Amino acid sequence: MTLAIILFALALGCYLIAVLEDWAVHGRLDPLRPAVSALALLGREQVLPRKSDRLFFEVGPVLLLVAGLLAVAVIPLAPGLIVTDLATGALFLNAALAYVLVALIMAGWGPNGAYAMIGGWRFLGQFVAYAMLIVMTITAVAMRAESLSTTEIVTSQAALWNVFYQPIGFVLFVIAAMGLAWLPPIDLPTGGGDLAGGVEAEYTGARLAVLRLARLVIVLALASATATFYLGGWLGPWLPAWAWTAAKTLAVAAAMLFLGRHLPRLREARYLAVSWKLGIPLALANIILVGVIALVVPI
Template sequence: MEHLFTNLATALTGWMITLGLSPVWADVILLLVKWIIIITIITLNIIILIWLERKVSAFFQERLGPNRLGPFGIFQTIADAIKLLTKEDIVPSAADKLIFKTAPMFFIVVAVMLYTVIPMGQGMEVINLNIGLLFFISMGSLSTIALLMAGWGSDNKWSLMGAVRSVAQMISYEIPLAFSLLGVVMISGSLNLQDIVAAQDNIWFVILQPIAFLTYFIAATAELNRGPFDMPEAEQELTGGAYTEYTGMRWALFFLAEYTNLVAVSALMATVFLGGWQGPWLPSWLWIIIKTYGVILVFFWVKWTFPRIRMDHLMSFSWKVLVPVSLGNILLTGAGIYFCQWMGWC
């Protein structure tokens, strides 16, 4: 079981070479196959996640949630998707049509790009990048542009307000996000995610870096635009923020991208802090799924408990609390590493 997928990939490459393809082309085709698999996994995940979020939030509120379509309402999301696909696609007449239409595509492309570097098991990733962690952060930062495009293109005050808010929020929270990961990088000595996982052989980084874990969790919630930091949507204030004017599948693309980001960030969290695919008995790819879903459930729990934070508090929280704390954590980690080396422990 452990090497199920890696063996499959090797077999596929071998088969293609026997067909007379050059190894380069075989590599390229394998890359494409990996992409298709990733997109399938993302779509499947989202279908499950949307259902799960509705179900979990319902349980928090003593409701039942979707329970009509299929067992436990599992097909609800599919019905929703069909509804969204068949809905009228409205483009406001005052909107900047090109920007309005490209924004959701850009958003989802950026979200899918995040999966390039996440190790989904032992030796299971699209590209084993040297600077995987940095790549992840930089790709995540691009989604601000998509939101800005959506907000600007809609030509709507609510949309623009939502976009400006979320961009300000995401740029502010990128800094503590990156800083909180630096502690882990300092201990493991690598930006490669597989190396980071390997470094957690004995002890998970959540124990070595609890402050970084917490700051990363908060900053990631803000980066994901999830409650209590769901500024760009903020239904109760901005009537949907940057997504106000979007309908049907265009709106659904934003929705999908948000969930795609959620899975990616949770998977990164599991990889960096919770030992990645490492774990006893079960195969590695199952472990990462279990851990990722665990993190996602915590995200749900937080969202469905807390009220939305106010914009100015949000900004000052980032700059006055999270950034100094994460910087302090870097200092602390450096001191700890120096102390360890001085004592000769590592």
């Protein structure tokens, strides 16, 4: 029952994010568009590039979808409304999302096409940039909650949301999350102007539909993770718990989607340099800062 409710919420959330993304890209709000596009994609031919690594080509989108879904599985919608409340939920989220990298490498290498391959290896560079930031900011969140369980992370924010408690961590996490979901302006593996589709370039038809769906799930996972880790998850007055989670998740997703439309695509070298030379020292400072605060102020 729980599973059914959550899967329904997940589907709805993905659809809403698809509407938002379409809005952000094309500047027009059309609630039917994603459904139409998905249906149209199903009817299109699925081209299989020649001399390709068929196995990688097929597994890439599926693995991406699996990774996204497993990440969502540890995010609570409301108390009790969670697929699996793992004791190491935050770490599991990380582990599941690490396979986004694997999937994109497979999708990039598989078709034996130049744009796709460059896109795949670029994402590896992008990963090297964002990975440490995600890990270290989540550590600081776990320090406060004294647990890696996502539900306990939410309850730990009853007094004060983490976005106020550790704002540096919040900013770093959002930037890293946008890199993970390859959202503009950090959409290096698929950048339209650089690679004409990149890792997605050779996917058509139903395979592309799965790839797009997987991407939506990942955006949803990251938006809800941001809401859970930093915005107090289901906590909030008046509305029911699930509504708060949903509202926060959608708000974060909308912010992530619209932000990129007003910024030029980052250069990979710059993203790497900023992440390592500024981001990691800041993340370390964040940990130390949270450590000191946690010892001094018992909230």
